Amino acid sequence: MTTKLELDTALGQLSGWTAAEDGKHAICKTYKFEDFATAFGFMSAIATQAEKADHHPEWFNVYNKVEVTLTTHDAGGVTEKDISLAQKMDALSAKLG
Numbered sequence: 001m002t003t004k005l006e007l008d009t010a011l012g013q014l015s016g017w018t019a020a021e022d023g024k025h026a027i028c029k030t031y032k033f034e035d036f037a038t039a040f041g042f043m044s045a046i047a048t049q050a051e052k053a054d055h056h057p058e059w060f061n062v063y064n065k066v067e068v069t070l071t072t073h074d075a076g077g078v079t080e081k082d083i084s085l086a087q088k089m090d091a092l093s094a095k096l097g
């Protein structure tokens with residue numbers, strides 16, 4: 001069961017995430033890593049977890065930067081699935097430094 005959350009509620013459970021600026025009911029964060037290999041390693045590890053959870057990020061990578069947008073299409077907005085994926089990303093990013 002996935003429930004659409006108020007954006008403020010979702011953002012209150014995370015740090016460094018913001019509401020999408022294009023009016024989409026989505027949350028965004030830009031990660032910056034040391035180099036491309038680290039950024040791509042981050043994406044690769046998250047892709048495996050996303051596939052397992054059947055919940056996938058929208059993201060854009062240039063060199064060491066990964067811009068992420070999370071939303072739940074099926075629910076028309078941000079849900080606990082997005083919070084969970086965001087937390088996994090934050091944990092891995094902290095580990096990668």
Ligand SMILES: C[C@H](O)[C@H](O)[C@H]1CNC2=NC(N)=NC(=O)C2=N1
Nearest residue numbers: 054055056057071072073074075
């Ligand atoms: C059929 C399949 O379960 C759905 O398309 C899943 C796949 N991955 C998804 N990812 C995201 N971010 N939102 C979804 O609503 C979604 N739905």
